[in-house]
Amino acid sequence: TTGLYDLAAGDDYAATIGCDANPDPAAQICRVYVARLSTGKVWAVPQRPGGNSFRRVLAIGASEVVLAEQDARPAAIQSAFKRIVRIAIDQLDAVVAAW
Numbered sequence: 332t333t334g335l336y337d338l339a340a341g342d343d344y345a346a347t348i349g350c351d352a353n354p355d356p357a358a359q360i361c362r363v364y365v366a367r368l369s370t371g372k373v374w375a376v377p378q379r380p381g382g383n384s385f386r387r388v389l390a391i392g393a394s395e396v397v398l399a400e401q402d403a404r405p406a407a408i409q410s411a412f413k414r415i416v417r418i419a420i421d422q423l424d425a426v427v428a429a430w
Contacts, residue, residue: 335364342393343369344420348385363388365396365423374423377430379416386412395419 335347345368350361363376363385378384382403390397399412418426 337388339388339391339396340368341391343367344391344393344396346388346391346396348388361385363396363398365391365420374427376418376423376427379430383414385416389415393420 335349338345338347340346344365346363346365348361348363350359353359361378361384365374365376366372379400383400384403385398386401387399388396389399395417398416398418400414400416401412
């Protein structure tokens with residue numbers, strides 16, 4: 332996979348964003364990786380449906396991970412973000428299965 336992006340850590344959790352090694356950036360598959368440090372469990376959270384993309388992990392704690400999200404391309408606006416998305420830690424299994 333490509334190099335990992337931002338890392339946020341808090342309480343018993345850490346999160347980062349990583350993408351596969353596809354040389355075509357438009358075809359890369361990126362996920363948010365959330366790890367529970369005490370157990371070693373890792374969730375690979377896909378992007379939300381609709382072509383949007385998580386741009387940055389803003390924070391993580393015992394109850395939620397907070398992410399910055401941008402609309403689908405054009406690439407010229409990909410450095411900014413449009414929304415803040417909060418995912419409850421206790422819902423990670425359901426989110427991974429649903430998305």
